Amino acid sequence: xxxxxxxxxxxxxxxxxxxxxxxxxxxxxxxxxxxxxxxxxxxxxxxxxxxxxxxxxxxxxxxxxxxxxxxxxxxxxxxxxxxxxxxxxxxxxxxxxxxxxxxxxxxxxxxxxxxxxxxxxxxxxxxxxxxxxxxxxxxxxxxxxxxxxxxxxxxxxxxxxxxxxxxxxxxxxxxxxxxxxxxxxxxxxxxxxxxxxxxxxxxxxxxxxxxxxxxxxxxxxxxxxxxxxxxxxxxxxxxxxxxxxxxxxxxxxxxxxxxxxxxxxxxxxxxxxxxxxxxxxxxxxxxxxxxxxxxxxxxxxxxxxxxxxxxxxxxxxxxxxxxxxxxxx
Amino acid sequence: xxxxxxxxxxxxxxxxxxxxxxxxxxxxxxxxxxxxxxxxxxxxxxxxxxxxxxxxxxxxxxxxxxxxxxxxxxxxxxxxxxxxxxxxxxxxxxxxxxxxxxxxxxxxxxxxxxxxxxxxxxxxxxxxxxxxxxxxxxxxxxxxxxxxxxxxxxxxxxxxxxxxxxxxxxxxxxxxxxxxxxxxxxxxxxxxxxxxxxxxxxxxxxxxxxxxxxxxxxxxxxxxxxxxxxxxxxxxxxxxxxxxxxxxxxxxxxxxxxxxxxxxxxxxxxxxxxxxxxxxxxxxxxxxxxxxxxxxxxxxxxxxxxxxxxxxxxxxxxxxxxxxxxxxx
Numbered sequence: 001x002x003x004x005x006x007x008x009x010x011x012x013x014x015x016x017x018x019x020x021x022x023x024x025x026x027x028x029x030x031x032x033x034x035x036x037x038x039x040x041x042x043x044x045x046x047x048x049x050x051x052x053x054x055x056x057x058x059x060x061x062x063x064x065x066x067x068x069x070x071x072x073x074x075x076x077x078x079x080x081x082x083x084x085x086x087x088x089x090x091x092x093x094x095x096x097x098x099x100x101x102x103x104x105x106x107x108x109x110x111x112x113x114x115x116x117x118x119x120x121x122x123x124x125x126x127x128x129x130x131x132x133x134x135x136x137x138x139x140x141x142x143x144x145x146x147x148x149x150x151x152x153x154x155x156x157x158x159x160x161x162x163x164x165x166x167x168x169x170x171x172x173x174x175x176x177x178x179x180x181x182x183x184x185x186x187x188x189x190x191x192x193x194x195x196x197x198x199x200x201x202x203x204x205x206x207x208x209x210x211x212x213x214x215x216x217x218x219x220x221x222x223x224x225x226x227x228x229x230x231x232x233x234x235x236x237x238x239x240x241x242x243x244x245x246x247x248x249x250x251x252x253x254x255x256x257x258x259x260x261x262x263x264x265x266x267x268x269x270x271x272x273x274x275x276x277x278x279x280x281x282x283x284x285x286x287x288x289x290x291x292x293x294x295x296x297x298x299x300x301x302x303x304x305x306x307x308x309x310x311x312x313x314x315x316x317x318x319x320x321x322x323x324x325x326x327x328x329x
Numbered sequence: 330x331x332x333x334x335x336x337x338x339x340x341x342x343x344x345x346x347x348x349x350x351x352x353x354x355x356x357x358x359x360x361x362x363x364x365x366x367x368x369x370x371x372x373x374x375x376x377x378x379x380x381x382x383x384x385x386x387x388x389x390x391x392x393x394x395x396x397x398x399x400x401x402x403x404x405x406x407x408x409x410x411x412x413x414x415x416x417x418x419x420x421x422x423x424x425x426x427x428x429x430x431x432x433x434x435x436x437x438x439x440x441x442x443x444x445x446x447x448x449x450x451x452x453x454x455x456x457x458x459x460x461x462x463x464x465x466x467x468x469x470x471x472x473x474x475x476x477x478x479x480x481x482x483x484x485x486x487x488x489x490x491x492x493x494x495x496x497x498x499x500x501x502x503x504x505x506x507x508x509x510x511x512x513x514x515x516x517x518x519x520x521x522x523x524x525x526x527x528x529x530x531x532x533x534x535x536x537x538x539x540x541x542x543x544x545x546x547x548x549x550x551x552x553x554x555x556x557x558x559x560x561x562x563x564x565x566x567x568x569x570x571x572x573x574x575x576x577x578x579x580x581x582x583x584x585x586x587x588x589x590x591x592x593x594x595x596x597x598x599x600x601x602x603x604x605x606x607x608x609x610x611x612x613x614x615x616x617x618x619x620x621x622x623x624x625x626x627x628x629x630x631x632x633x634x635x636x637x638x639x640x641x642x643x644x645x646x647x648x649x650x651x652x653x654x655x656x657x658x
Contacts, residue, residue, distance in 0.1 A: 056529055133571065177531075190575045200385055201575025202506075202531075213567040213590065220594045222571050228557050238542040242462065242551050244573065246519045246530025261542065265549045 024170040026322075027163040033277075033320045036313045037167060040275045044250065045174050051273045053250055055175040060251040061241060061262060062168070064182035064189060064206075066298040067255045067279050068197060070159035072288045073150065074109055075297055077184050080143050082107060084127040095126070109296060124185075125226055129209060133187060133222045140191040154328055157196050162326045164279075167253070168197055176251070179203045181240055183233035183258055187224060205240040207232045233258045238265035248272070255279040260303040267310055276312035278303060283318040353499040356492040356652045362606075363649065365642045366496060369604045373579065374503050380602045382579055384504040389580040390570060390591060391497070393511035393518060393535075395627040396584045396608050397526060399488035401617045402479065403438055404626055406513050409472050411436060413456040424455070438625060453514075454555055458538060462516060462551045469520040483657055486525050491655045493582070493608075497526055500580070508532045508578070510569055512562035512587055516553060534569040536561045562587045567594035577601070584608040589632040596639055605641035607632060612647040 028034035043051035044058065065071035074082075085095070085104045095101045100119040103111040112119035128136065149159050168178050180189060180199055186206035193199040209226040232240045238261050241249060252259070252266035255278055263276040280300065281290050291300040307314050317324065357363040372380035373387065394400035403411075414424070414433045424430045429448035432440040441448035457465070478488050497507050509518060509528055515535035522528040538555040561569045567590050570578060581588070581595035584607055592605040609629065610619050620629040636643050646653065 056523070059531075186572075186575075194385070202388075202573065204575065208572070211568050211571050213564050213571070213594070215590075215593060215597075219598050220567065222567070235542050238549065238551070239540050242540050242542070243515075243537070244531065246515075246533065261544075264544065265542070268544075269548050 024173070025163065025166045027166055029320055029322055031320055033313050033315045036275075037170075037277070040251070040273070041170065041174050044273055053272045057247065057250060057272060058171075058174070058176040059179065059245060059247060059249040060171050060176045061179045061181045061205075061237075061245075061249040061253070061266065062164070063254040063256070063259045063262070064180050064184050066281065067253055067259070068160055068164050068168075068180070069156070070149065070152075070161075070287060071298050072290070072296060074107065075184065076149075076156045076159070077188050078109065079147065079156070080140065080188070081123050081127045083143060083147060084139065085123065088126070098122070101126070121226065121229070128185060128188070129224045129226045131224060133211065133224060136187055136224055137191050140188055144192060152325070154325070157192055158325060158328060160196060160326065161279075161321075162323045163321045164253070165197070165326065168199070171251070172198065177203065179205060179241075179245065179249070181205045181232065181237050181262060183207055183231065183236075186232075205232055205244045207236075235261045237262035241265065249274075251275040251277075253277045253279070254303070255281065256298045256300050257303045258298075260306070263303065263310070263312060267312070276307075276310060277315060278307055278312055279315045280304070280317060282316050283321075283324065285318075286324045287317060353502070354492065354495045356495055356650060358649055358651055360649060362642050362644045366499075366604075366606070369580070369602070370499065370503050373602055382601045386576065386579060386601060387500075387503070387505040388508065388574060388576060388578040389500050389505045390508045390510045390534075390566075390578040390582070390595065391493070392583040392585070392588045392591070393509050393513050395610065396582055396588070397489055397493050397497075397509070398485070399478065399481075399490075399616060400627050401619070401625060403436065404513065405478075405485045405488070406517050407438065408476065408485070409469065409517070410452050410456045412472060412476060413468065414452065417455070427451070430455070450555065450558075457514060457517070458553045458555045460553060462540065462553060465516055465553055466520050469517055473521060481654070483654070486521055487654060487657060489525060489655065490608075490650075491652045492650045494526070494655065496582070497528070501527065505580070506532065508534060508570075508574065510534045510561065510566050510591060512536055512560065512565075515561075534561055534573045536565075564590045566591035570594065578603075580604040580606075582606045582608070583632070584610065585627045585629050586632045587627075589635070592632065592639070592641060596641070605636075605639060606644060607636055607641055608644045609633070609646060611645050612650075612653065614647075615653045616646060 025034055043049060044053040046052060062068055065075045082104050085101055089095055100112060100122040103119055104123050112123060144157055147156060148154060149156055152159060171178055178199055180193060182189060184206050186204055186208040189206050190201040190204050193204050208230055210228045212223040212225055214221055248270055249266045250272045252263045254263055267274045267276045281288050283289060290298060291304060354363055372378060373382040375381060391397055394404045411433050414430055418424055429451040432448055433452050441452060473486055476485060477483060478485055481488060500507055507528055509522060511518060513535050515533055515537040518535050519530040519533050522533050537559055539557045541552040541554055543550055577599055578595045579601045581592045583592055596603040596605045610617050612618060619627060620633060
């Protein structure tokens with residue numbers, strides 16, 4: 001009997017021992033960035049310390065494009081939209097005369113972004129609205145199964161950053177709630193966020209149009225529209241957070257000027273200890289190198305300028321990360 | 330040593346024993362309504378059973394007014410708005426000539442609801458917008474501390490239904506995520522939902538205007554507006570759920586026709602087992618008695634008509650509840 005109890009006890013207490021002894025961030029090179037993440041987590045989770053934050057207030061928010069996965073040569077969702085246009089074109093021959101469709105086919109992002117993203121909204125209207133949420137989800141899933149990143153020749157879901165996956169897991173193991181707060185489409189990200197990041201749909205904040213609900217032939221149907229479009233970028237990010245979460249995050253992770261307002265909202269005058277981090281894309285060999293005046297999205301200029309003033313951690317992808325992507329499956 | 334281990338083991342396993350043996354719904358009279366709640370929870374949480382639902386899909390949604398707390402003689406939030414008008418009137422003498430302010434002062438809800446709630450929106454504009462979220466929260470907190478329900482002479486937070494508090498706790502003890510989905514104001518309910526119901530702000534869906542974000546003198550400020558007003562009632566409820574949660578609930582609790590779409594969305598063609606419940610106000614002695622053609626809000630007619638067709642449980646407040654309100658503090 002004695003021996004049995006001992007075995008049970010070891011089983012009961014062993015998870016704790018593992019958490020304490022294992023490196024929670026094995027893909028991070030030992031250095032100030034890695035240390036700052038671990039120090040913050042230890043500080044806010046140590047009961048009795050002045051920095052302690054109760055679990056219900058441990059909210060961490062993550063940008064997606066360029067922070068959790070690659071956003072070059074175009075954001076993955078734009079690649080999806082362009083591929084969808086190509087796929088749907090034979091059934092919609094009139095689209096050929098649409099200059100915005102032409103721009104999408106040729107990958108001419110500049111034209112699509114002109115006049116307040118007029119072209120992009122046109123393309124979103126053709127590929128992201130007017131169908132049920134279910135139908136849209138199926139389209140995204142099929143695309144994710146087959147499409148590959150043009151440079152890395154791996155599925156887009158394998159262009160996620162291994163070191164950031166480890167940060168997500170590490171935070172959750174310490175009772176943080178992890179949220180995506182991205183300019184990307186809410187319904188688009190929800191298709192893969194749980195499987196890929198461990199983030200359930202209710203913790204995905206993104207750009208979106210209003211959904212429409214009706215009973216069709218007695219069955220509940222939700223349709224995607226572009227009505228009352230909410231753009232979850234720049235000042236939209238704190239708005240999205242306040243609307244969906246209703247409390248201030250204590251940690252925010254981004255990579256561009258589009259994330260500056262979110263990091264400011266998280267770290268300025270926060271009654272709790274807080275943490276801000278910017279991923280700086282410095283690695284043209286393993287990924288991409290860009291900040292000011294990038295060829296596409298993800299400009300990082302003003303946020304980088306205020307980073308040291310705000311005590312935000314700036315991750316040098318080349319120097320701080322042992323691996324960029326997960327091992328290919 | 331042996332004895333020590335035994336003590337530890339008893340400590341480790343005792344919570345389980347308590348859950349199994351104690352009545353999770355002590356304020357419910359033993360009968361079909363109580364049994365149906367417990368049967369559903371046991372079914373979906375029994376691993377290996379055909380009815381099993383994994384924890385991440387155990388989403389339960391609750392209407393607030395008339396389902397979790399009293400909504401008579403006027404919804405509590407309307408009482409707050411009317412009291413606020415009275416409080417702010419001396420500083421805003423010009424309001425006196427506003428017919429909608431006059432209607433609010435005299436509690437004339439009928440006039441406020443005319444012309445698509447024109448008057449109500451006017452009153453909301455004076456009491457629920459144009460201030461920071463922080464300032465609004467302070468106003469609600471102060472009011473909740475001092476105001477009393479006119480009939481029951483107890484604070485409004487003590488007009489919650491004890492049997493429903495037990496359902497919330499019981500579901501959470503079985504790894505359900507519990508959400509409020511109410512026509513009431515999102516920011517209003519977030520002030521007290523965690524303390525009162527154990528529901529954190531990120532699980533409160535309600536009517537709302539867009540929040541505005543800015544850095545004011547270097548400090549993040551969020552301001553309430555009535556822009557792009559979202560009314561979380563009737564067909565708005567499944568929309569709010571799909572937008573904020575992104576998956577179907579498996580259990581829905583309401584009390585009026587305003588909850589019918591939410592219960593339909595939860596229980597029709599749900600790939601998981603599902604559960605719908607309506608609180609029927611049948612107890613004029615301990616609370617109120619109303620359904621069809623009520624003097625105020627909370628009409629229950631069409632939802633009651635389809636309840637048996639849909640296998641929704643109808644709670645007879647008088648016969649099913651031992652207690653209505655918690656013991657007064």
